Amino acid sequence: MSCHEILQEKGHRLTLQRMLVIEALHNAVRHISAEEIYEELHRRHPYANISTVYRTLELLKELELVTETDFGEGRVRYHVAEKGHHHHLVCHSCGRVADLEETALHPLKEGLLDEYGFVADLRHLAISGRCNECRSGHETEPKLRY
Amino acid sequence: MSCHEILQEKGHRLTLQRMLVIEALHNAVRHISAEEIYEELHRRHPYANISTVYRTLELLKELELVTETDFGEGRVRYHVAEKGHHHHLVCHSCGRVADLEETALHPLKEGLLDEYGFVADLRHLAISGRCNECRSGHETEPKLRY
DNA sequence: GTTGCATTCGCAAGTGGTTGCAATAATTCT
DNA sequence: AGAATTATTGCAACCACTTGCGAATGCAAC
Ligand SMILES: [Mn+2]
Ligand SMILES: [Mn+2]
Ligand SMILES: [Zn+2]
Ligand SMILES: [Zn+2]
Numbered sequence: 001m002s003c004h005e006i007l008q009e010k011g012h013r014l015t016l017q018r019m020l021v022i023e024a025l026h027n028a029v030r031h032i033s034a035e036e037i038y039e040e041l042h043r044r045h046p047y048a049n050i051s052t053v054y055r056t057l058e059l060l061k062e063l064e065l066v067t068e069t070d071f072g073e074g075r076v077r078y079h080v081a082e083k084g085h086h087h088h089l090v091c092h093s094c095g096r097v098a099d100l101e102e103t104a105l106h107p108l109k110e111g112l113l114d115e116y117g118f119v120a121d122l123r124h125l126a127i128s129g130r131c132n133e134c135r136s137g138h139e140t141e142p143k144l145r146y
Numbered sequence: 147m148s149c150h151e152i153l154q155e156k157g158h159r160l161t162l163q164r165m166l167v168i169e170a171l172h173n174a175v176r177h178i179s180a181e182e183i184y185e186e187l188h189r190r191h192p193y194a195n196i197s198t199v200y201r202t203l204e205l206l207k208e209l210e211l212v213t214e215t216d217f218g219e220g221r222v223r224y225h226v227a228e229k230g231h232h233h234h235l236v237c238h239s240c241g242r243v244a245d246l247e248e249t250a251l252h253p254l255k256e257g258l259l260d261e262y263g264f265v266a267d268l269r270h271l272a273i274s275g276r277c278n279e280c281r282s283g284h285e286t287e288p289k290l291r292y
Numbered sequence: 293g294t295t296g297c298a299t300t301c302g303c304a305a306g307t308g309g310t311t312g313c314a315a316t317a318a319t320t321c322t
Numbered sequence: 323a324g325a326a327t328t329a330t331t332g333c334a335a336c337c338a339c340t341t342g343c344g345a346a347t348g349c350a351a352c
Contacts, residue, residue, distance in 0.1 A: 013299065015299095017300085033338095035338085047302075049302045049303070050338095051301080051341085054340070055300085058340095074310085075337085075338060089266070098264070100262070107254070112273070115250075117277070118237075120273050120275040121238070127258070127264075127268070128266075129258070129266040130264070130265045130267070131264055132262065132263030135263065157329095158330095161317085161318085161329095163331075180308080181308085196308095197331080197333080198330080200308095220307080
């Protein structure tokens with residue numbers, strides 16, 4: 001079911017602002033920031049305010065329609081949930097961002113459940129560290145791809 | 147070796163401001179915020195500015211003398227590394243904060259190293275989710291203990 | 293269509309944290 | 323000790339994000 005439908009079904013209004021935020025999220029190639037979403041929104045609706053972007057993102061997060069990920073940039077990035085749940089390995093040395101299957105964290109999730117009865121909420125995580133390329137001395141140019 | 151000694155050894159100056167920040171960190175019972183550190187600093191050095199607190203914390207993080215943890219409060223908390231490295235389970239339902247042995251994340255760390263050659267930097271993590279008490283319906287009063 | 297009510301929005305102010313810059317303080321050199 | 327050099331600080335402005343509030347909007351009842 002689409003974001004639009006879920007929003008309406010739960011009794012939220014499908015305003016132009018919200019539709020444009022959702023569209024920006026869907027059009028994003030990878031992970032998009034609030035500021036980038038706002039740029040899209042502002043182009044087509046100049047009176048819109050960035051606080052509406054943040055409020056819409058908050059709502060979409062609550063409904064689990066988007067995930068929020070902190071890549072350590074000083075700003076956070078968003079991704080529509082229906083495009084898939086994966087995690088990331090962020091190298092603090094070269095800046096490279098690698099994808100990590102969601103299943104890579106299943107053992108941890110199960111361990112916390114078995115030993116602590118704790119249901120961990122691990123979605124769209126960014127784990128920082130040092131990547132294989134940097135460790136083996138092949139210092140390549142940092143290519144940030146969020 | 148103490149924070150003071152390591153700081154000086156690496157050629158950093160041991161100013162009154164820095165000593166008071168370090169003292170506040172050491173006196174803290176659990177995890178202390180920048181604002182709380184600043185209150186201590188300001189009491190004994192009224193001209194000091196909070197940006198000095200942030201800059202000192204930044205320096206101590208780089209030297210791996212303190213760890214930073216985001217408990218999801220909207221502000222971040224600090225802990226001197228020599229008091230021990232543990233992680234936390236934060237319940238988003240009741241607010242309870244439980245300690246998690248560092249070893250609980252060792253399997254993940256090893257898995258990432260073996261399969262991706264990635265050396266993950268997992269220190270003083272806060273994992274959010276739903277705790278055992280909340281899951282079993284015994285809704286107790288939320289006791290935040292950072 | 294008009295009225296009434298709840299939701300959403302724009303705006304401005306606030307929060308936690310960072311940064312550029314000029315003044316100050318510590319360290320090194322003479 | 324005094325001068326030159328460098329690190330550190332205080333201050334103000336800024337950044338990402340949040341929030342209170344009054345105005346606008348959407349929606350349902352008449
Ligand atoms: Mn992703
Ligand atoms: Mn801790
Ligand atoms: Zn790397
Ligand atoms: Zn709980």
